[in-house]
Amino acid sequence: xxxxxxxxxxxxxxxxxxxxxxxxxxxxxxxxxxxxxxxxxxxxxxxxxxxxxxxxxxxxxxxxxxxxxxxxxxxxxxxxxxxxxxxxxxxxxxxxxxxxxxxxxxxxxxxxxxxxxxxxxxxxxxxxxxxxxxxxxxxxxxxxxxxxxxxxxxxxxxxxxxxxxxxxxxxxxxxxxxxxxxxxxxxxxxxxxxxxxxxxxxxxxxxxxxxxxxxxxxxxxxxxxxxxxxxxxxxxxxxxxxxxxxxxxxxxxxxxxxxxxxxxxxxxxxxxxxxxxxxxxxxxxx
Amino acid sequence: xxxxxxxxxxxxxxxxxxxxxxxxxxxxxxxxxxxxxxxxxxxxxxxxxxxxxxxxxxxxxxxxxxxxxxxxxxxxxxxxxxxxxxxxxxxxxxxxxxxxxxxxxxxxxxxxxxxxxxxxxxxxxxxxxxxxxxxxxxxxxxxxxxxxxxxxxxxxxxxxxxxxxxxxxxxxxxxxxxxxxxxxxxxxxxxxxxxxxxxxxxxxxxxxxxxxxxxxxxxxxxxxxxxxxxxxxxxxxxxxxxxxxxxxxxxxxxxxxxxxxxxxxxxxxxxxxxxxxxxxxxxxx
Numbered sequence: 001x002x003x004x005x006x007x008x009x010x011x012x013x014x015x016x017x018x019x020x021x022x023x024x025x026x027x028x029x030x031x032x033x034x035x036x037x038x039x040x041x042x043x044x045x046x047x048x049x050x051x052x053x054x055x056x057x058x059x060x061x062x063x064x065x066x067x068x069x070x071x072x073x074x075x076x077x078x079x080x081x082x083x084x085x086x087x088x089x090x091x092x093x094x095x096x097x098x099x100x101x102x103x104x105x106x107x108x109x110x111x112x113x114x115x116x117x118x119x120x121x122x123x124x125x126x127x128x129x130x131x132x133x134x135x136x137x138x139x140x141x142x143x144x145x146x147x148x149x150x151x152x153x154x155x156x157x158x159x160x161x162x163x164x165x166x167x168x169x170x171x172x173x174x175x176x177x178x179x180x181x182x183x184x185x186x187x188x189x190x191x192x193x194x195x196x197x198x199x200x201x202x203x204x205x206x207x208x209x210x211x212x213x214x215x216x217x218x219x220x221x222x223x224x225x226x227x228x229x230x231x232x233x234x235x236x237x238x239x240x241x242x243x244x245x246x247x248x249x250x251x252x253x254x255x256x257x258x259x260x261x262x263x264x265x266x267x268x269x270x271x272x273x274x275x276x277x278x279x280x281x282x283x284x285x286x
Numbered sequence: 287x288x289x290x291x292x293x294x295x296x297x298x299x300x301x302x303x304x305x306x307x308x309x310x311x312x313x314x315x316x317x318x319x320x321x322x323x324x325x326x327x328x329x330x331x332x333x334x335x336x337x338x339x340x341x342x343x344x345x346x347x348x349x350x351x352x353x354x355x356x357x358x359x360x361x362x363x364x365x366x367x368x369x370x371x372x373x374x375x376x377x378x379x380x381x382x383x384x385x386x387x388x389x390x391x392x393x394x395x396x397x398x399x400x401x402x403x404x405x406x407x408x409x410x411x412x413x414x415x416x417x418x419x420x421x422x423x424x425x426x427x428x429x430x431x432x433x434x435x436x437x438x439x440x441x442x443x444x445x446x447x448x449x450x451x452x453x454x455x456x457x458x459x460x461x462x463x464x465x466x467x468x469x470x471x472x473x474x475x476x477x478x479x480x481x482x483x484x485x486x487x488x489x490x491x492x493x494x495x496x497x498x499x500x501x502x503x504x505x506x507x508x509x510x511x512x513x514x515x516x517x518x519x520x521x522x523x524x525x526x527x528x529x530x531x532x533x534x535x536x537x538x539x540x541x542x543x544x545x546x547x548x549x550x551x552x553x554x555x556x557x558x559x560x561x562x563x564x565x566x567x568x569x570x571x
Contacts, residue, residue, distance in 0.1 A: 006465040013380065016372030020393040020439065023432055027400060027408050034411070088306035096300055097307075105307065107559050112314030114555045116493025118522045119544050122529045123317050153313035160310060186296035207399070214401025216496040217522070221530060241403045241496070248410070248500050265407045269400060276399035280392065 031269055034262035041256060047263060053227040055247070055257040062260045064267070066229045070144065070237035074219055075212040077148025077233055078155055083205055085152075086159035090201075093160070094167040095189050106164070113157035121221030124150040129222055136234060142224030144237040150222055151212055159208045166200020167193060199285040206279035210272045216241040240264050318548065325545035328538045335546065343506065343524075343532055348543055350510055354423075354518030355550065357511065358502060359492050361427035362434060367484055369431075370438030374480075377439070378446040379468055398436035402496040405433045409501040424514040426502020433497055434487045441483020445476040478565035482558045489554035493547060495522040521547040 039047070042062055050063015093105045128149055133141030170193045178188040194201075216239075224236025225246060244261050251258045290298070328334050337347035373390075381387040409429030419425040449472050457467040495503075504517035505527060511518050525543045528535050 003463070006463055009465055010380065013372045013376045016369050017376030017381065017390055019369060019373060020390055020397055020435065023435070024393045024396055024400075026412075027404070030408055030411050031404070085306045085310050088303050089310040092300075092303035092307045096303060105311075108311060108314075110559060111552055111555055112311070114489055114493070114551050115314060115317060116495075116522055116547060116551060118493065118495050118526050119317065119321070119548060122525060122540070122544055123320060125529060127320070153317075156310045157314070184292045184296050186299050187292060190299070210399045214399075214403065216401070216403045217526060221526070241401060244403050244407065245496055245499055248407070253415070262407060262411075265404045269404050272399045272401055272404075273396055276396050277392070280395050 028269065031262055031266040034259050035266040038256065038259035038263045042260070047260070048267075051229060053243070055251075055260065060256060062256070062263075064240065064243075064264055066227050067238055067240045067243050067264070068267075069229055070223065070227075071213055071239040071241070073144045073230065073233055073237055074147040074151060074223060074239060075209060077144060078151035078212050079205070079209065081148060081152035082156045082159060082208065086156045086204075086208075087163055087201055089156075090160045090163040090167055091189060091194070094164045095185075095193060106161075109157045109160050109164075113161065115154070117154060117215060117218040118221070120150050120154050121218035124218065124222040132234075138234055140224060140236060142222055142236050144223055144230060144233045144235065147219050147223035147237070148233070150218055151215060154215070154218060155208045155212055158211060159204045162204035162207060163197065163201040166197040166204065169200070170196040199282045203279045203282035206275055206282065210275040210279065213275070214241060214268060214272055215239075216245050220245050240268055244268075318552075321541055321544045321548055324538055325541035325543075328536075328542035329545045334539075334542055338509075339506065343528060344535065348521065348524060348546060350507055351519040351521045351524040351543070352546060352550075353510055354503075354520045355492055355522075355547075357423055357518065358427050358430060358498070358520060359488050361423065361514070362430035362491060363484060363488050365428065366431035366434045366438050366487075370435055371442045371480060373435075373439045374442035374446055375468060378443055379464070379472065394436045394439055397432075398440070400433075402433065402494055403499075405429055405497040406499055406501060408432070409497060414501055420515060421501060421504075421517050422515045423502060423511060423518050426498045426518070427514075429497045429501045430491050430494065433494070434491055437487035437490065438483060441486065442476070442480045445479025445483065446472060448479065449475045475570070478561065478569075482562050482565070485554055485558040485561070489551050489558070492554070493522055493551045495520075495526055498523065521550070 047062055047064060048068075049065050050061060051065050052061040052063045053066060054061045093102055093109070097105060124146060128146050129141035131141070132138070132143060132146045132149075136145075174192050174196060175188050178192045179185075183191070219239045220242035223239065223242065225238045225242060226236040227238045227243070228235075230237045244264055247257070248261050251261065334347040335352065336349055338349055340346035373394075377387065377390065381390070406429065409425060409432075413419045413425035413428050414421055417425075419428075453471050453475065454467055457471045458464070462470070498520060502518055503520055503523045505519075507517060507519055521543065525540065525547060528540045528543060
């Protein structure tokens with residue numbers, strides 16, 4: 001016979017386990033509820049592919065295409081810069097660095113991952129923004145390009161840590177097999193280890209993308225906050241996150257504008273949900 | 287194409303990988319060095335840390351922002367730690383390998399991936415408006431604790447999972463109930479790992495701005511908070527507004543604010559890393 005007290009506690013523990021599910025569902029329902037009441041008055045397609053975001057004009061327009069493009073551009077740019085460097089350093093840290101150096105590098109990378117995004121944004125304003133303006137001779141340094149560079153710095157530690165785990169967990173026997181056939185260490189790393197670790201590395205990149213899409217403070221500070229469709233990556237852009245962050249403070253509660261911002265939140269939620277789901281599939285494949 | 291000898295190509299590749307590693311680490315080192323170099327002179331006047339801001343932030347210190355950051359972080363960890371550890375205990379000690387458990391794990395992964403600004407929206411809707419807590423310390427702390435939950439669960443789960451099965455079996459075979467085994471055998475051995483995880487997630491949360499924009503922060507408060515229903519100033523937001531919204535702000539003061547934030551976040555991380563190394567060396571199995 002179980003004691004009553006144990007049963008009560010075990011029920012409480014079960015509830016704690018349930019809570020994560022409840023949270024995810026309630027975030028979704030809550031965003032969905034506000035978004036639906038917005039789409040009641042405003043065409044969903046017009047919202048997604050509308051080119052103009054004029055929330056305060058007489059006949060307000062809520063087209064989020066420029067911000068979707070903005071988010072995509074910054075995320076894509078950051079990935080192009082960060083992924084090759086991060087995967088290469090993960091290989092170095094895991095396979096080549098001597099053991100003592102490995103632990104120091106791992107701790108260092110972990111510390112770097114902790115630098116808050118508002119600090120990254122601030123340093124971006126003071127260093128990379130003026131540099132980009134001067135170097136490319138453009139009217140403002142607050143561009144998608146600048147955002148990509150700073151976000152790449154921010155995301156590299158995360159991608160390194162997760163892919164390093166994946167690379168490190170490739171079984172030793174696989175490498176021994178390659179060595180026994182006369183392969184050099186580099187041939188083994190390139191042809192065997194990298195191949196085996198691929199699902200984990202892809203998962204790391206996906207998780208990185210999820211974080212980039214959701215990143216708010218740094219992009220709001222350094223991408224220029226202009227809700228127009230950019231011609232190139234040297235134009236100012238505005239991301240979905242920055243739109244919410246910069247406008248929610250001034251908006252009238254329960255107005256169409258207010259609900260539109262929640263609808264953007266829902267779009268963000270759905271995107272990150274899918275990206276994380278895919279990352280999880282790859283992690284399981286390991 | 288010239289075919290390189292395997293040995294030479296190995297040497298070249300190692301060189302490239304090494305350079306990539308340096309390239310990955312340089313930005314972080316640069317950021318930290320710039321902030322220390324430009325911020326320390328104001329930071330170490332110490333009055334900067336212990337006085338209220340005056341003249342529209344242009345003078346005085348950042349005391350309320352430091353206190354606000356600590357208040358939010360401490361209150362949120364107070365909420366999240368019991369729930370997170372409870373969930374981890376459920377997952378590691380009770381759950382069976384079935385669909386329900388898979389759904390819980392999927393939910394945790396997705397909670398970890400929800401953008402911080404979306405947490406901000408949710409906190410605004412639920413805590414600030416629906417529960418009528420207003421823009422306040424308590425609404426912000428609750429929002430943060432939701433955000434921390436997946437991290438706390440994951441690290442606590444790892445800590446519980448690393449306690450060897452034989453420990454539990456020895457206790458259970460003596461007729462001790464499952465819950466008593468968890469309390470007296472499993473938890474004491476997992477506590478170091480759980481606390482390390484808690485410190486790490488606290489450090490992460492201390493630098494967050496986006497979830498607090500509409501739930502807790504104030505541009506400026508003339509006095510320190512009196513109750514958990516007050517709005518607060520926090521360091522990351524203070525850094526944001528002084529860097530972007532206030533003209534004629536003295537450069538070194540902004541860098542000193544960044545330095546204060548960096549010291550809080552990095553020292554907590556550093557403590558967690560050291561603690562983890564220490565506990566790994568000294569554990570009983």
